[in-house]
Amino acid sequence: MRVSLFVPCFVDQLTPRVGVATAEVLTRLGHEVEFREAQTCCGQPSFNSGQWDVARPAAVRALEVFRGAEAVVGPSGSCVAMMRVFYPQLLEGTPHEAEARDLASRTFEFSEFLVKRLGVEDVGARFPRKVTYHDGCHALRELRLKEEPRRLLRAVKGLELIESEEGESCCGFGGLFSAKFPMISTAMAQVKGGALVRTGAEFIVSSDPSCLLQIGGWISREGKVARPLHIAEVLACRD
Amino acid sequence: MSDPRSIFLKDATVTSADGTQRAFIRKALGGYYVNRDLQKARYRDWERARDAAALAKWNAVNDLAVVLEQFTANFERNGGVVHWARDAAEARAIILGIAEKAKAKAIVKSKCMTSEEIHLNDALEKAGYGVVESDLGEFIQQLRGEAPYHFVFPCMHVKREAISELFTRHLGTPPTDSPEELTMIARRHLRQLYVDADIGITGANFLVAETGQISITENEGNARLTAALPRIHIALSGIEKVVASLDDLSVLLPMLATAGAGQPMTCYNTLYSGPRREDEPDGPEEFHLVLLDNARTRLLADPEQRDALHCIRCGACLNVCPIFKNIGGLAYGTTYQGPIGSVITPHLRGLKQWNHLSGASSLCGACTDACPVRIDLHHHLLHNRRNAAKESPTWFDRAFHHGFSFVIKRPWLFAAGGRIFRATLPLLRKLPLPYMGAWMKTRDLPEAPARSFREQWRHDHA
Numbered sequence: 001m002r003v004s005l006f007v008p009c010f011v012d013q014l015t016p017r018v019g020v021a022t023a024e025v026l027t028r029l030g031h032e033v034e035f036r037e038a039q040t041c042c043g044q045p046s047f048n049s050g051q052w053d054v055a056r057p058a059a060v061r062a063l064e065v066f067r068g069a070e071a072v073v074g075p076s077g078s079c080v081a082m083m084r085v086f087y088p089q090l091l092e093g094t095p096h097e098a099e100a101r102d103l104a105s106r107t108f109e110f111s112e113f114l115v116k117r118l119g120v121e122d123v124g125a126r127f128p129r130k131v132t133y134h135d136g137c138h139a140l141r142e143l144r145l146k147e148e149p150r151r152l153l154r155a156v157k158g159l160e161l162i163e164s165e166e167g168e169s170c171c172g173f174g175g176l177f178s179a180k181f182p183m184i185s186t187a188m189a190q191v192k193g194g195a196l197v198r199t200g201a202e203f204i205v206s207s208d209p210s211c212l213l214q215i216g217g218w219i220s221r222e223g224k225v226a227r228p229l230h231i232a233e234v235l236a237c238r239d
Numbered sequence: 240m241s242d243p244r245s246i247f248l249k250d251a252t253v254t255s256a257d258g259t260q261r262a263f264i265r266k267a268l269g270g271y272y273v274n275r276d277l278q279k280a281r282y283r284d285w286e287r288a289r290d291a292a293a294l295a296k297w298n299a300v301n302d303l304a305v306v307l308e309q310f311t312a313n314f315e316r317n318g319g320v321v322h323w324a325r326d327a328a329e330a331r332a333i334i335l336g337i338a339e340k341a342k343a344k345a346i347v348k349s350k351c352m353t354s355e356e357i358h359l360n361d362a363l364e365k366a367g368y369g370v371v372e373s374d375l376g377e378f379i380q381q382l383r384g385e386a387p388y389h390f391v392f393p394c395m396h397v398k399r400e401a402i403s404e405l406f407t408r409h410l411g412t413p414p415t416d417s418p419e420e421l422t423m424i425a426r427r428h429l430r431q432l433y434v435d436a437d438i439g440i441t442g443a444n445f446l447v448a449e450t451g452q453i454s455i456t457e458n459e460g461n462a463r464l465t466a467a468l469p470r471i472h473i474a475l476s477g478i479e480k481v482v483a484s485l486d487d488l489s490v491l492l493p494m495l496a497t498a499g500a501g502q503p504m505t506c507y508n509t510l511y512s513g514p515r516r517e518d519e520p521d522g523p524e525e526f527h528l529v530l531l532d533n534a535r536t537r538l539l540a541d542p543e544q545r546d547a548l549h550c551i552r553c554g555a556c557l558n559v560c561p562i563f564k565n566i567g568g569l570a571y572g573t574t575y576q577g578p579i580g581s582v583i584t585p586h587l588r589g590l591k592q593w594n595h596l597s598g599a600s601s602l603c604g605a606c607t608d609a610c611p612v613r614i615d616l617h618h619h620l621l622h623n624r625r626n627a628a629k630e631s632p633t634w635f636d637r638a639f640h641h642g643f644s645f646v647i648k649r650p651w652l653f654a655a656g657g658r659i660f661r662a663t664l665p666l667l668r669k670l671p672l673p674y675m676g677a678w679m680k681t682r683d684l685p686e687a688p689a690r691s692f693r694e695q696w697r698h699d700h701a
Contacts, residue, residue: 007692009647013657014685016692023696035696040647048602050624051640058647141604170561174601178682179674181599186681187255187565188601217682 001118002032004066006074006083006107009041011209018209021232022075022110025123029114038065044082048175052090059087063099071117072107075232077139077208078175080109085142109139110232111207115148121155127237128158131229132201134192134215136208137170149207149231156234166195173214189218196226203229243572244595250570251599260396261565267395268558274501275555281503292494293613295487296549299448300479303539306448310481311530313451317513319526327357330531334359334440334473335366337527341471343368343437347429349455349462350374351442352390352552353475353531356574356587359440371432373461375425382409388568390575391499391554396567429461439465439523443476444551445491446528449484452510453528456495460507472514472523478530479539479548491551498611499553538586544619547582549612556606556616562599571596578606582619590623591631597623639673654693661687 003026007019023033043058062083066072074080084107087100114120133153139145153161172178172188179185193215196204204219204226206212216228254260279285299306311321324330338346346368348354360381363370372381376393380386382405387393394402402421403414412424433439441462445454453474455462466472482488496502515522538548557563557577568576573584573596581596597620606616628636646652660667664687668679678684690698 009653012692013661014687016688016690016695019692020695035693035700037693037697038650040650040653041643043644043647046640046644048621048624049636049640050621050626050628051636052625052628054640054644058644061648137601137603137605141608168605170601170603170605172561172601174603176674177598177601179677181251182677182680183252183255184562184565184599185601187261188561189682191261191561191565213685214682217678217684220683221681 002034002070003113004069004072005033005035006039006042006066006072006079007035008074008076008079008209010213011075014213015209015230018075018230018232021230021236022073024236025114025232026073029118029120029123034069036065036069042079042082044079044086045175047082047086047090048177056090056094059090059100060096062087063096063103066103066106067099069106071113072103073110073113074107075110075207075230076210077109077136077143077145078210080107080112081138081142083107109143109145109207111139111149111152112143112145115151121151123152123155123235125155125235125237126157126239127234129203130160130162130199130201131203131205131234132162132164132196132199132226134164134171134196134204134206134208134211135168136206136211139207140168145207149205152231152235153205156237159234162199162201164195164199166192169195171211171214173210175210178214185214186218189214193218193222193224197224201226203227203234205229205231205234207231243592246572247570247595247599250572251566254567254570255565257567260567263398264396264564264567267392268564271501271558275497275558276501278497278501278503282497288490288494289611289613291490292551292611293546293549295482295490296551296612297546299482299487300539300545300548303478303481306481306483307478307530309483310446310448310451313448314446314453314513314528315451317451318516319451319513319528322527322529324529324531324533326533327531330357330475330529330533331359331362333529334475335362337471337473337525338363338366338368338438341437341525343471345369345371345432345436346438346440347371347373347432347436347465347469348377348440349442349457349465350377350393351440351475352387352574353442353477354440355387356533357475357531359475371429371436373429373433373465374457375422375459375461378425378429379405382406386569386574388576389554389557389563390552390580391557396569433464433468436465436469438471438473439467439469440473440475441466443474443480443528444495445488446476446481447485447488447510448481450510450512452512454488454492454508454510456492456505456508458500458502458506463507463509466509466511467522470523471525471527472511473527473529474511475529475531477535478532479535479550494611495551495553498555498609534587538583541586543622544582544586546612546614547579547586547619549614550579550583551612552579553611555609555611559605559609561601561603561605566599578616578620579614582614582616582623585623585627590627594623594627597621597627635673654691657691661691
């Protein structure tokens with residue numbers, strides 16, 4: 001299959017290795033991977049801030065960028081939820097509504113694409129470490145993905161998956177929320193980050209790089225030992 | 240700096256840093272989660288039950304004028320008197336009028352959040368009436384001089400020792416750490432007040448249109464005494480509490496108990512059918528119902544958020560909300576705390592003044608999953624944000640997002656801007672920039688990579 005990568009803007013600038021790992025896993029599975037360089041940001045920061053008129057052109061741009069793509073795959077539940085769930089709402093009643101729905105049907109979160117679209121669980125990865133998994137809220141509640149990433153992780157050789165307390169709790173990122181209400185966001189990071197660290201896992205894995213930015217940022221500041229890692233990076237590891 | 244937003248920011252900053260309070264609230268909710276899941280598991284299909292409950296409320300709310308009229312006709316046939324109140328002031332005036340006409344002195348109340356909404360106690364006390372809350376949690380909050388912390392568990396944040404001290408101070412009872420003894424102290428104190436009171440004021444959980452009855456759910460039995468012993472019973476209810484039939488009630492009552500308190504059913508579920516009849520030995524001589532609009536019809540006119548009127552005030556959304564659990568109930572500064580409060584308060588009290596509550600959410604959606612009547616809570620927070628940005632935009636938000644939009648429409652500018660951002664990140668970290676400065680106070684940003692993804696891709700695929 002020809003897969004068009006949808007790389008979140010902050011992954012592009014801050015954690016490009018997540019995009020690289022995503023491409024690597026898909027290529028290894030025999031798919032042709034492309035990256036359309038016209039893509040930038042999906043517009044979610046403006047959408048979530050209530051600036052729908054500003055977010056709308058960003059959405060229309062994304063429709064143009066990914067026009068004709070067989071499948072659009074993004075390593076972020078949040079950015080994919082923006083395209084899948086919120087673009088059709090944002091563009092409802094505009095001439096772009098039908099195309100938004102069409103794009104939504106062709107857009108997948110990375111773990112979802114592997115498990116649900118391709119039917120793959122074992123990608124041939126090996127990662128003999130203790131990891132715990134953090135569900136990003138958009139993946140969990142907008143895209144209803146919970147088992148998909150876990151199936152992929154359980155199939156990784158040597159990997160030990162430890163579930164945390166506060167399993168379905170939010171890490172407190174929430175985009176600009178984390179900077180507009182930093183005190184609440186930090187309290188949430190303490191609760192969720194604390195629970196993840198208490199599992200004793202060496203790595204905190206998630207399908208959402210934005211959550212990892214929050215959890216990783218808090219862990220780094222607090223001097224904890226666990227490291228944030230995107231699920232694509234785990235799946236890209238081999239012997 | 241006394242606008243609601245500033246007060247919220249100040250209070251939430253204090254409470255979100257209070258680890259002791261946070262641990263206490265989490266512990267208090269721990270038992271609830273266990274019991275709720277236990278009771279949910281007894282349903283053959285909880286999700287289908289949510290559908291049924293949502294449909295029952297949808298039917299009533301979407302046909303409100305008809306169902307309400309059916310209810311009031313039957314309520315009046317049962318001997319009750321209906322009063323319509325457009326807003327809080329009208330509701331207060333109606334209740335004061337009834338009290339005055341009855342030459343009442345003492346008033347006893349059972350739990351009624353709608354009375355908090357219209358600030359009824361203040362008005363009654365100012366008019367010279369003695370008012371006592373008979374729900375244990377509300378009674379404690381009344382003695383503390385504090386608003387309810389949670390609209391179902393009003394004093395969940397108060398430790399047992401503090402309750403004992405409070406009773407010692409106000410009621411002169413000896414200190415105790417036994418919850419049973421504390422309950423008995425309150426009970427002994429309140430019993431005589433029911434007998435002395437001229438008026439009992441209750442809320443209503445549901446108004447049943449087909450029978451004209453008022454359904455009240457409680458765990459302590461105080462609402463029954465409040466409704467039965469005084470010679471006048473006044474019930475105060477929002478107009479959205481109506482349901483069409485007893486069948487609907489049979490779906491909603493157990494769900495209210497399970498979602499709200501982790502119970503199979505609440506201990507006492509009573510249907511009140513009018514004042515005392517000639518052949519009856521007890522009950523009130525008069526039975527008044529004050530039906531309150533107070534911006535509910537405005538919410539009804541909004542098809543997008545109308546489902547917020549489905550709310551049965553179970554509090555399930557608060558119990559799972561990470562914002563509520565970290566800032567606590569008082570920081571909201573509202574009658575209704577938590578996600579439902581953040582959704583409806585802008586409608587009740589003004590979007591411009593209260594939109595910050597919709598902003599103060601990571602939009603995690605735990606509330607929407609918990610809601611037994613399927614209110615699309617977290618998406619309504621987004622809708623409020625959108626409406627506020629349209630109605631009263633701030634120059635900073637407009638400038639920030641238009642600037643951001645200018646950049647992301649131009650991939651070359653995005654790439655160039657990104658390069659500059661990465662190159663200057665060590666410096667930027669130290670500057671008091673908007674947003675980034677707030678982030679950096681408690682969290683680090685990763686080291687900037689030498690190449691962005693797009694640069695790496697171009698390099699690898701050249």
